[in-house]
Amino acid sequence: MSDHDHETVPAVVDHEDEIPEDHPRYQDLLTRHRIEAGVEKGITHLQGMHAEGRGSAFDYLLGEETIPSADEAERAAAAQLLLADHPVLSVNGNVAALVPGEIVDLAAAVDADIEVNLFNRTPERLEAIADHLREHGAEEVRGLEADARIPGLEHERAKVDAAGIYEADVVLVPLEDGDRAQALSAMGKTEIVIDLNPLSRSPRAADVPIVDNVIRAVPNVTAHARELADADEAELRGILEGFDREAALEDAEERIRTGDR
Numbered sequence: 001m002s003d004h005d006h007e008t009v010p011a012v013v014d015h016e017d018e019i020p021e022d023h024p025r026y027q028d029l030l031t032r033h034r035i036e037a038g039v040e041k042g043i044t045h046l047q048g049m050h051a052e053g054r055g056s057a058f059d060y061l062l063g064e065e066t067i068p069s070a071d072e073a074e075r076a077a078a079a080q081l082l083l084a085d086h087p088v089l090s091v092n093g094n095v096a097a098l099v100p101g102e103i104v105d106l107a108a109a110v111d112a113d114i115e116v117n118l119f120n121r122t123p124e125r126l127e128a129i130a131d132h133l134r135e136h137g138a139e140e141v142r143g144l145e146a147d148a149r150i151p152g153l154e155h156e157r158a159k160v161d162a163a164g165i166y167e168a169d170v171v172l173v174p175l176e177d178g179d180r181a182q183a184l185s186a187m188g189k190t191e192i193v194i195d196l197n198p199l200s201r202s203p204r205a206a207d208v209p210i211v212d213n214v215i216r217a218v219p220n221v222t223a224h225a226r227e228l229a230d231a232d233e234a235e236l237r238g239i240l241e242g243f244d245r246e247a248a249l250e251d252a253e254e255r256i257r258t259g260d261r
C-alpha cells in the first residue's frame with residue numbers, strides 16, 4: 001500500500017476512533033492524540049509533549065515495531081516481575097495518558113502495586129491521574145501519601161509512598177527521567193525501564209532496559225507474564241540469566257543508527 005492509499009486524518013481529532021487504523025502512521029497519530037487529550041484532561045504536563053516528540057523520532061528510526069531484542073527484554077521483565085516479592089509499576093503523566101488500562105492489566109498479571117510518581121508534581125495532577133487509572137479499572141493507586149523520600153533527589157522529585165516504591169524490590173519505571181532512575185538504582189532496586197532512547201541515562205541505569213514504545217511494550221510484558229504464569233522459579237531465573245542488558249542496548253542503538261534488521 002502506498003502512503004496515499006489510506007483514509008485521510010481529520011484536521012481536528014476529537015476521539016481516537018476518528019484516526020483510521022490503516023493509516024501508515026496510525027500508532028504515532030494515536031500516541032499524539034492520547035498525549036494531547038492527557039494535557040486537556042490535566043493528567044499530562046506540557047513537558048510530556050516534548051518527551052513524546054523525542055520518543056516518536058526514535059520510534060520512527062526503530063521502524064515503529066518491537067525489535068526482537070526488545071521482545072526478549074519484555075520477556076525478561078515479565079520474569080523479573082513474577083519473581084519479585086513486592087513489584088511496583090510507576091506511572092507518570094505520559095504513561096497514564098498512553099496506557100492506563102494496559103498498566104492495570106499488567107499489575108493484575110504480576111500482582112504489582114501501581115504508584116503515581118510525577119516529575120512536575122501537583123496535588124491536582126496526582127488526583128487526576130489516580131482518577132483516570134481508577135476509571136480504567138485500578139483498585140488501589142499509591143503515590144498520594146508521599147511519606148518517604150528517595151535519597152539523593154531534591155524534595156518534590158524524591159517523594160514516594162513508604163509502602164510502595166520505597167519498599168519495593170522490583171520497580172517498572174516507564175519513561176523515567178535519568179536522575180530518578182539512577183537514584184532508584186542506587187537504592188538497590190531492581191529496575192525495569194521502558195524508553196525509546198537507548199542512549200538515555202534511564203535505560204542505562206536499568207537492570208532490564210526495554211527500548212520500545214510504551215504502547216507496545218506494556219501489553220507485551222503482560223502477554224509474556226500470562227504465558228509464564230505457571231513457570232517455576234528455575235525457569236524464570238533461567239530467562240533472566242539468558243538476558244544480556246548490554247547486548248539489548250547495543251542492538252537497539254545499532255538498529256537506530258543503521259536501520260539494519
Ligand code: ATP
Nearest residue numbers: 051052054055177178195196197200201202213214
Ligand atoms: P535522560 O534519561 O538522560 O534524563 P531525557 O532528558 O531525554 O533523558 P526525559 O525527557 O526525562 O529524558 O524523558 C523522555 C524520554 O522518554 C526520552 O528518552 C524518550 O525517548 C522517551 N519516550 C517518550 N515517549 C515514549 C514512548 N511512547 N515510549 C517509550 N519511550 C518514550
